[in-house]
Amino acid sequence: MTDLVRAGAAVTVAGGESLLEVRGVSKAFGPTEALVDVDFDVRAGEIHALVGQNGSGKSTLVKILAGVYDPDGGSIAAEGSEFDPRRPGEARLRGLRFVHQDLGLVDSLDVVENLALGRGYDVRFPRRISWRHERHRTRAALAELGYDLDVRSLVGSLRASERSGIAIARALDGWESAARLLVLDEPTASLPEAEVARLFDVIRTIRARGVGVIYVSHHLDEVLDLADRVTILRDGARVGTFAADDLDHDRMVELIVGRGSVIAGGEAETPGAPAEYEPSLVVEDLSGTVLRGVSLQVGAGEVVGVAGLTGSGREELGPALFGAAGRSGSVSVRGNPVPAGRPDLAVAAGLGFVPADRKSLGLVASMVVRENVTLADLRPYLRGGILRHRKERSDVDAWLGMLDVRPRNQTLGTMRLSGGNQQKVLLARWLRIQPRVLVLDEPTQGVDVGAKAEIHRRITDAARDGAGVLVCSTDSAELVRVCDRVLVMQRGGIGAELLGRDISEERIDRLCLS
Numbered sequence: 001m002t003d004l005v006r007a008g009a010a011v012t013v014a015g016g017e018s019l020l021e022v023r024g025v026s027k028a029f030g031p032t033e034a035l036v037d038v039d040f041d042v043r044a045g046e047i048h049a050l051v052g053q054n055g056s057g058k059s060t061l062v063k064i065l066a067g068v069y070d071p072d073g074g075s076i077a078a079e080g081s082e083f084d085p086r087r088p089g090e091a092r093l094r095g096l097r098f099v100h101q102d103l104g105l106v107d108s109l110d111v112v113e114n115l116a117l118g119r120g121y122d123v124r125f126p127r128r129i130s131w132r133h134e135r136h137r138t139r140a141a142l143a144e145l146g147y148d149l150d151v152r153s154l155v156g157s158l159r160a161s162e163r164s165g166i167a168i169a170r171a172l173d174g175w176e177s178a179a180r181l182l183v184l185d186e187p188t189a190s191l192p193e194a195e196v197a198r199l200f201d202v203i204r205t206i207r208a209r210g211v212g213v214i215y216v217s218h219h220l221d222e223v224l225d226l227a228d229r230v231t232i233l234r235d236g237a238r239v240g241t242f243a244a245d246d247l248d249h250d251r252m253v254e255l256i257v258g259r260g261s262v263i264a265g266g267e268a269e270t271p272g273a274p275a276e277y278e279p280s281l282v283v284e285d286l287s288g289t290v291l292r293g294v295s296l297q298v299g300a301g302e303v304v305g306v307a308g309l310t311g312s313g314r315e316e317l318g319p320a321l322f323g324a325a326g327r328s329g330s331v332s333v334r335g336n337p338v339p340a341g342r343p344d345l346a347v348a349a350g351l352g353f354v355p356a357d358r359k360s361l362g363l364v365a366s367m368v369v370r371e372n373v374t375l376a377d378l379r380p381y382l383r384g385g386i387l388r389h390r391k392e393r394s395d396v397d398a399w400l401g402m403l404d405v406r407p408r409n410q411t412l413g414t415m416r417l418s419g420g421n422q423q424k425v426l427l428a429r430w431l432r433i434q435p436r437v438l439v440l441d442e443p444t445q446g447v448d449v450g451a452k453a454e455i456h457r458r459i460t461d462a463a464r465d466g467a468g469v470l471v472c473s474t475d476s477a478e479l480v481r482v483c484d485r486v487l488v489m490q491r492g493g494i495g496a497e498l499l500g501r502d503i504s505e506e507r508i509d510r511l512c513l514s
Contacts, residue, residue: 017044018080019095019212020065020441025074027060034060036237037074042165042181042212048202049215049223049244049294052233052256054309054474054508058216061233062185066098069092077160079180095180097171099187101310101323103162112138115170126290141169145202145419160289168202172211176189183205183214188222220252234258253513255507269378277302279334280468281321281351281437286329288313288320292492298437298468303459305479306472307491307508315356317489318441322346322353324361333437347376352430355422356442356472360425363414370396370410372425375432399428404454420451426460438462441472454480465511474503488512 001355008165022040026033035057042048065076067085075082077385078094082195091098106116110129115138121129122137138151147165155163164187169181184203188196203226207213217223223230224244232239239255277299286294290313298304306313319325323343331338333349346353355361363372373396374381381392385493393410400408403424405417413427423443431440440459443451459482473479479486486503488496488511496511498504 007445019044021077023075026072027064027066028067028072033236033395038238040231042214045207045210046212046228047207047215047226049217049227049230051217051223051230056233057236058233062183062216065091065491089504098183099167101186103163103166103167105155108154110154111149111151111166114166115141115173120175132375141173145169145205163265164199165190165202181212185216188219190310199378218311220249232256240287253510256513259508266377282332284330286320286327288316288325288327290316290492294494296487298470300466300468301463303463303469303471303483305478305483305486306470306489307486309512312489313492314472318439321439322351350436353439354426354430355409355440356445358422358426363422365415367414368411368427369414372414372433373399373428376429396399399432402430423447427455431458435467437468439470443471444478476508479503490514
């Protein structure tokens with residue numbers, strides 16, 4: 001029997017043996033307290049959901065368990081024995097297995113090879129891999145979870161739920177003797193709705209074996225359907241741990257947000273630009289991996305925000321519009337169609353895109369600052385097919401000054417700049433060509449307060465100069481600060497729209513959780 005803290009009282013509930021006990025764990029990053037004296041436990045044969053808003057501390061707790069971050073205080077014990085996850089391989093030795101949101105699979109390898117990444121190959125005399133044995137072993141591991149796949153298939157060719165199954169099978173390989181606790185971080189974030197039920201069947205199969213499951217998710221309906229207990233974090237602190245049967249959707253929203261009464265969010269009319277704006281961006285029936293039938297407009301001179309939790313479709317919208325992610329439906333800029341899969345034609349039509357992952361998808365690491373700024377359009381500097389660097393240097397110097405990039409050195413390697421200054425360089429690239437539509441995905445992620453203020457000012461200036469601006473962000477305060485309208489993504493579609501004075505952090509947060 002274990003005490004269950006709920007609404008300030010101790011409630012005793014039955015459960016299996018304790019597999020994991022976290023006591024008083026804290027973690028700060030500079031002045032920011034990511035976790036504050038958090039207690040958390042998981043029992044054998046239970047699905048324990050960990051929920052909270054972005055920035056509540058969920059990911060930090062998972063990374064501490066995996067040994068990625070060092071806790072500043074507290075203790076962690078597995079089956080009653082305290083251990084230090086910072087020691088290489090210690091968490092695995094204690095039976096903890098992790099499936100992260102990006103899965104860690106190699107698309108160009110087949111199923112057998114991806115499972116072997118976790119445990120190595122069975123090498124037999126004379127030092128050769130027994131592929132027949134490996135294929136049999138892989139089929140058996142997948143069959144345990146209810147999957148029947150061609151194990152010689154390349155992982156990149158499989159459905160999202162099958163890829164998730166492979167990642168889980170790899171994590172649980174040898175579970176009978178070793179794996180005791182499985183941590184799933186946002187496992188349905190990139191799954192189409194039709195494939196979620198298949199994954200849930202796998203998770204329930206794992207629970208039936210006596211394995212404990214930590215299920216990290218923003219999707220509250222999934223949590224209520226799947227979990228036995230729920231721990232809620234808010235601002236790095238534990239609000240409480242609850243039996244799932246004692247919660248409903250509205251109660252969970254109230255505990256997560258911690259403010260006021262619940263604001264319901266029903267289906268919204270197809271969002272469109274207010275009459276005073278001439279449409280710059282028109283999107284009709286846009287669908288992708290998670291997106292389903294999204295239609296919207298952004299007017300010239302308007303800043304439209306897009307809010308939504310991980311897996312809502314928010315993070316897929318920007319890349320789909322720009323052609324960096326597969327999609328169906330139509331996208332047009334000032335009446336000019338933008339075909340799918342063609343970022344070059346998106347740029348030619350006047351669409352600029354600042355991705356959330358600036359290092360991998362935005363900036364070119366091998367280029368200096370000047371080259372990254374002018375990359376989107378070199379035509380102003382070409383004369384007779386020769387690049388004239390004098391005007392290029394002059395223009396870049398002006399942009400570095402306008403955005404207060406420090407140091408103001410255009411020959412410096414871009415990766416040597418701070419995160420905030422890298423983001424300013426990326427923003428300068430697109431502002432320089434005066435796009436008709438500017439799409440910004442997490443524009444101030446990982447930047448300091450000063451850089452954030454400057455980026456917000458530039459967003460406002462771009463709209464004032466006639467651009468239609470679409471800001472996709474998990475920062476509700478940011479959307480309140482810069483947006484004329486906010487669209488809230490829910491389950492791949494637009495679930496609600498907020499205008500003018502109705503835009504507030506509380507309303508955005510609650511609608512995201514609806």
